[in-house]
Amino acid sequence: MAYSEYDVVKVTASNPDVPEAEIGDTGAVLLVYEYGDSQRAYEVECVLPDATNKWLGTFESNQLQLVCKYLN
Numbered sequence: 001m002a003y004s005e006y007d008v009v010k011v012t013a014s015n016p017d018v019p020e021a022e023i024g025d026t027g028a029v030l031l032v033y034e035y036g037d038s039q040r041a042y043e044v045e046c047v048l049p050d051a052t053n054k055w056l057g058t059f060e061s062n063q064l065q066l067v068c069k070y071l072n
Contacts, residue, residue: 001061003029003042006070011044011063018057021046025054026067033058 003009011025027046034040040061046054 001066002040003032003061003064003066004070005029005032006072007066008068008070009042009044009059009064010067011059012065013063015057015059015063018055018059020055021057021059027055030056 007029008026009029011021011023011027014023015021025046027044029042030045031043032040033043042059042061042064043056044059044064045056048054
């Protein structure tokens with residue numbers, strides 16, 4: 001599935017490049033990277049309730065699940 005900037009997504013698979021991210025964490029897509037033959041990766045940020053950053057990292061679409069679509 002392709003996500004857009006500001007969509008809210010949930011982590012569904014561990015990512016060794018973002019060890020702070022836990023399965024079930026939610027975050028907002030900040031950037032969409034396109035590479036290769038229409039492949040995409042996503043820069044996602046997870047913010048805690050006190051507004052501090054828990055993690056920021058790059059994920060493949062198969063590591064994420066859509067929670068809420070951003071409607072502009």
